[in-house]
Each structure stands twice: as structure tokens, then as C-alpha cells.
Amino acid sequence: MGKKTPEEIKFLRQDGITKGFKVIITGKGGAGKTTLTALLAWAFVNRGYKVLAVDEDPQMNLPFALGYPTERSKELVPLSQNLDYIEEKTGARPGTGWGAFLRLNPPVEDVVDRFGIKLNEALSFLVMGTVIQPATGCLCPENALLDAVIKHISLRQDELVLLDTQAGVEHFGRALAKGFSHCLVVTDASFNAMAVATHSIKLAKEIGIKRIYLVVNRLDGGPLIQRAKDLIQRFDIDKRVDSIFSLPQENGLFELEPAVIDLYKKDPNSALVQAVKDICEQLIPKS
Ligand SMILES: Nc1ncnc2c1ncn2[C@@H]1O[C@H](COP(=O)(O)OP(=O)(O)OP(=O)(O)O)[C@@H](O)[C@H]1O
Ligand SMILES: [Mg+2]
Numbered sequence: 488m489g490k491k492t493p494e495e496i497k498f499l500r501q502d503g504i505t506k507g508f509k510v511i512i513t514g515k516g517g518a519g520k521t522t523l524t525a526l527l528a529w530a531f532v533n534r535g536y537k538v539l540a541v542d543e544d545p546q547m548n549l550p551f552a553l554g555y556p557t558e559r560s561k562e563l564v565p566l567s568q569n570l571d572y573i574e575e576k577t578g579a580r581p582g583t584g585w586g587a588f589l590r591l592n593p594p595v596e597d598v599v600d601r602f603g604i605k606l607n608e609a610l611s612f613l614v615m616g617t618v619i620q621p622a623t624g625c626l627c628p629e630n631a632l633l634d635a636v637i638k639h640i641s642l643r644q645d646e647l648v649l650l651d652t653q654a655g656v657e658h659f660g661r662a663l664a665k666g667f668s669h670c671l672v673v674t675d676a677s678f679n680a681m682a683v684a685t686h687s688i689k690l691a692k693e694i695g696i697k698r699i700y701l702v703v704n705r706l707d708g709g710p711l712i713q714r715a716k717d718l719i720q721r722f723d724i725d726k727r728v729d730s731i732f733s734l735p736q737e738n739g740l741f742e743l744e745p746a747v748i749d750l751y752k753k754d755p756n757s758a759l760v761q762a763v764k765d766i767c768e769q770l771i772p773k774s
Contacts (some may be wrong), residue, residue, distance in 0.1 A: 507536065507647040508772065509640075509666060511696070512675035515683040516654030519704035519734065521764065523673055524651040525552035525748045530767035532609045537646040539599060540610070540638075542651040545617035551745035553612055555604065564603060565616025566636060567629045576635070577628040591631050595639045613640075656683065659690035669698045669770060672728070675705045675714035685722040690713025692727070701728045702766065707736035730769060734762045 506749040512520045515610070528540045542549035547565065551557055559614075565571065576593035603611040640648055650667065670691040674684040684701060691699050701712055701724055703715045715733070719725055737759035743749045750760055 505697065507643065507645060508770075509540075509650070510671060510770065511650045511652060511667040511668040512671045512673060513659075513687050513691070514654070514657070515544045515680040518654075518673040518675055518680050518683075518702075519702075520654075520673050521552050521651050521706070522704060522740065523526055523671065523734070523766075524549060524649050524745050525761070525765060526763040528553060528610060528649055529748050529751055530764050531647050532607075532703060533607075533648075534767060536609070536772065538610050539603065539640065539643070539646045539648050540612040541648060541650045542612065542614045543650055546616050547616075548745065549651045549755065550604070550612055550614060551612070551638065552747050553606055553613070554746045554748045555606065557745065563604075563614055564602075564662075566598070567616030569602070573604070573628045573632045577631050580630040581593075581628050589631060591629060593635050594640075595632070595634060595635045598636050598639065599643070638666065648709050656687050656690055659687070659694060667696055669700070670696045670725045671700050671702050671766075673702045673704055676703060676711045676718065678718060679703060681715075681718040681722050681724070685724060688727050699728050700766075700769075701731045702726045702734060704734045705761075706733050706738045707737045732762070732766050732769070735759055 512524045512527075522623050524540060528538045531538050540553060543569075545565070547563060550563060555563075567669050570581055575592070575731075576595060578588045578590045578593075599611065599613060601614045605611045613636075615636070616629075621718060637650075640650075648667075669686075671690070672684045672687045674680040688699055688701070701719070702717075706715060712733075720730065727730060735758040737750070737757060739754060739757070740747055740750065740759070743753065750757060754760065
């Protein structure tokens with residue numbers, strides 16, 4: 488990873504960018520959510536932001552995309568499996584008779600300090616783990632805790648939050664995406680991905696996310712660009728989003744996996760890095 492020294496980060500922060508905003512990254516499976524989240528995290532760090540990257544996907548790919556060593560994967564305990572913390576906060580231990588004692592809005596101000604993993608002075612991540620969400624809603628301790636954590640994170644003012652989600656749209660049905668100011672809906676130039684994107688855009692709007700963007704990933708030459716344009720028109724997407732961004736296919740990514748963030752070191756002038764930096768600039772509030 489292209490690590491910066493604390494001095495360099497301090498220098499970058501001298502422009503006074505400290506206040507955060509909250510970005511949720513969503514889209515169809517395999518569209519490129521985690522790749523974009525990781526590359527964007529580093530783009531924002533380089534622009535002087537303090538970034539908290541949150542992995543909502545139980546597959547927990549984000550830490551490794553951000554450069555967390557794969558050989559330390561056993562040390563990553565998602566919050567949903569941290570039984571002691573869940574019990575400490577909700578008053579109930581998952582899997583035990585909890586009913587009467589469950590605290591629904593547990594105080595979780597300490598969650599990032601205790602469980603956030605610092606990759607460097609400006610970049611940390613937090614892994615959430617699996618959320619069980621039957622159609623009826625689940626008042627289990629894990630859900631009470633994870634909902635409280637997301638709510639707490641969405642209120643933190645001193646850092647930019649990037650929330651990488653599980654494929655699909657389920658997170659919009661929960662409190663999960665509430666409090667987020669920006670939504671990046673990632674798609675590729677396929678019909679199915681655009682259909683999921685269209686649904687996500689609608690749901691993001693319904694829960695009140697102010698800025699919604701489409702990101703068309705893996706564009707590789709004219710025919711794909713044309714197909715993406717046709718689908719955007721067909722689904723009437725351009726009228727429903729604030730902007731549409733595109734990301735090029737980057738064949739060198741494959742060999743960097745899972746640490747895709749290393750693209751900044753290996754090929755800082757690549758078209759993908761430039762396109763991600765461009766998204767970063769567009770997202771930064773102008774005031
Ligand atoms: N612009 C790109 N160029 C080349 N490969 C890419 C690009 N974006 C993503 N990929 C590759 O596509 C695959 C899926 O990407 P990624 O894991 O980011 O998707 P995802 O939406 O997070 O998937 P999931 O839904 O499984 O979480 C990865 O192998 C990744 O390296
Ligand atoms: Mg992912």
C-alpha cells in the first residue's frame with residue numbers, strides 16, 4: 488500500500504478538511520463495490536480526509552482490498568460475532584434466552600475505538616459481519632447492536648465514512664442506510680446490474696439520501712460504453728441521479744488482488760486511479 492508518513496498526512500490535512508460525510512456504496516454482486524470503496528478510501532485520505540471504511544458484507548473483503556494482510560485474517564472478528572461486546576451493550580448474549588432484557592438502543596460510542604482497525608493515521612476500518620434479517624424483522628441482540636453501531640457511525644462528524652455493502656438492496660430495508668448523505672450505485676454495462684441499480688436508486692431516494700450517483704464500472708471500449716448508454720436511457724436513470732461516473736476496465740487489478748489499493752503504488756497514473764480521484768473530487772462538498 489502507498490503508505491503516507493504521519494508528516495505527509497498532517498501536511499495534507501492543513502487545508503482544514505476534517506468534517507466528514509457519509510457515503511454508502513451499493514449495487515449488484517460483483518459490480519465493483521469493494522474495489523471502488525477501497526480505491527476511494529485512499530483517494531480521500533490523499534485529499535486530507537480521515538476515513539472510516541465500514542464493511543457490511545459478511546464476506547469481509549474490504550479489509551484485504553484496503554491492504555490488511557491476508558495472513559492476519561483470523562484476527563478479524565466481525566462485530567456480529569463479538570458475543571462479549573454484544574452482551575455488554577445489549578444486556579443479552581446471542582443464542583441465549585434474551586427476550587426480556589434486550590436493550591434496543593445500546594450506547595456504542597466506544598465501538599470505533601475498540602474495534603476499528605487502524606491501517607494508518609488517517610484510515611481505519613470496521614467489520615460488521617452478518618445481519619440476520621427475517622421478513623418479520625429480528626429483535627435479536629446482534630441486530631440491535633449492528634443497527635445502533637450504524638446509527639452511531641452515521642452521526643460521527645470528524646471523519647468520512649464509506650460503507651461497503653453486501654450485494655443487493657436488503658440494506659435499504661433496514662435502518663442501515665439512514666443518515667448517509669451520499670449513495671454510489673455501482674453497476675456494469677449489463678441489463679441485470681442496471682436493473683438492480685435502478686431499484687437501488689429508487690430505494691436510496693425513498694429513505695432520503697440526498698446525493699445519488701451511478702458508477703458504471705469496467706467499461707472497456709466503445710461497444711460497452713454504447714450499451715451502458717442505451718441501458719441508462721432504457722431505465723431512465725439519468726433523470727434520477729445527480730451524476731453518472733464511469734470507471735475503466737483495469738486489467739492489472741487482477742494480479743494485485745485482494746489488495747487492490749496497491750494500484751496507487753503500482754500504477755498511480757492508470758485510468759482507473761484517475762477516474763476514482765475524479766469521483767472523489769466530485770463528492771467533496773463545494774462550500
Ligand atoms: N474496473 C475494474 N477493472 C478490472 N477489474 C475490476 C474492476 N472493478 C472490479 N474488478 C474486479 O471485479 C471483481 C469484483 O469486484 P468487487 O469485489 O469489487 O465487486 P463487489 O461488487 O464488491 O462484489 P461482491 O458483491 O461480491 O461484494 C474483482 O475481481 C475485482 O478485482
Ligand atoms: Mg464486495
